[in-house]
Amino acid sequence: MIRVLIADDEAMMRAGVRAILESDSGIEVVFEAADGREAVDGVQRHRPDVALLDIRMPRLDGLSAAEAIAATVPSTRVVILTTFGEDDYVERALGGGALGFLLKAADPRELIAGVHAVAAGGAYLSPAIARRVIAPYREGDRARGAGAREALSVLTDREREVLALLGAGASNAEIGEQLHLVEGTVKGYVSAILLKLGVRNRVEAAVVAHRGGLVPS
Template sequence: MTSTPEPIRTLIADDEWMVRSTLRAILEAAPDITVIGEASDGVEAVDLARTLRPDVALMDIRMPRGDGLTATEQLARLDPSPRVVVLTTFDLDEYVHAALRHGAVGFLLKDASAGEMLAAVRSAASGDAMISPRVTRRLLRMFAEPRPDRHSDAAQRLSVLTGKEHEVLLAVGGGLTNTEIAVTLHMSEATVKTHVSRILAKLNLSNRVQAAILAHRAGLLG
């Protein structure tokens, strides 16, 4: 008799009560996710995370009394630390890059569909950070402006990858999750996770967005 997995314990941090209410309703409609707390600012989010120990935190960037960037950085220091998915409207694009540096593992647009929101939480909880194709394309435009010197350097760095790792990197750059990559490339999710881990290690990168940016600079993503 197999045991039922524990639901994904999720914390919502947003200064707009309507956003929190909408997110809670969407997440709690799923049998495998439970919302264990809501915070209206970054300070409250960190305090609740210390007490409640969520698996995933949905974190707005712009909040009073402690913004989401500072809170994300502080959450990364907790043990265990929740995986942070940043909520953004892209009103202030520079915040997105900062969120990456501070430890965010995924990005979710506030106008995302219910399915995308659920997928983002599940992906973060499983260690498969989700960045939607829309977000990935925007990030590439922001941070991967093509330059001849960058192209040459990026291509040289990618030369250490195997052919299969190149395929996986292309899929990561397209915003696919590990599950989607497994289906597309006809391999198991465990194999995909191994490939992604090896790619990040070989390239000395810390997350999938950095890998996508490097692939873009090398000319792999057009």
């Protein structure tokens, strides 16, 4: 069972998100918060698997709450669920430790898929956000592509295989299944990849994988 915390300052939105999530028998909403500070406190008390945060909330905005959760309860994986998909929000969210970024206007099935992906150790971006994140590399940003390929050169062949699957959105369990590795071994490879690439999380590693051509466009 995936335990989820919802944080949004609109009660109707919280109710709608809860209804969508609990239509999936594998998801349980354990706490609702009306602001960012309450969300951080709720995560510290309930230790959910996933915290689903809006951006614009009173007392503490969702991006600051995400950073606080990542720093104090790293076992809780943060997903931003918002109306606002501006690039600076996406960059700060992912840089602050969020592993997912979803838009409220998206299909409800994306919300469920995103929660499952992040809870399983993967990352998830709404397709509209993912296209914008990856677009510069598809549009011929050769300097960044060359830099990414140089960074990838420090990886072993097996690490490149792991990173290619990670960049395609696979969880640790799915990577292990495809490469015939136990999940603990995959976690070790992922940690080594993050260290060698000098990135902070799986999303940043996935971006490098796309830049360097490990993931087909």
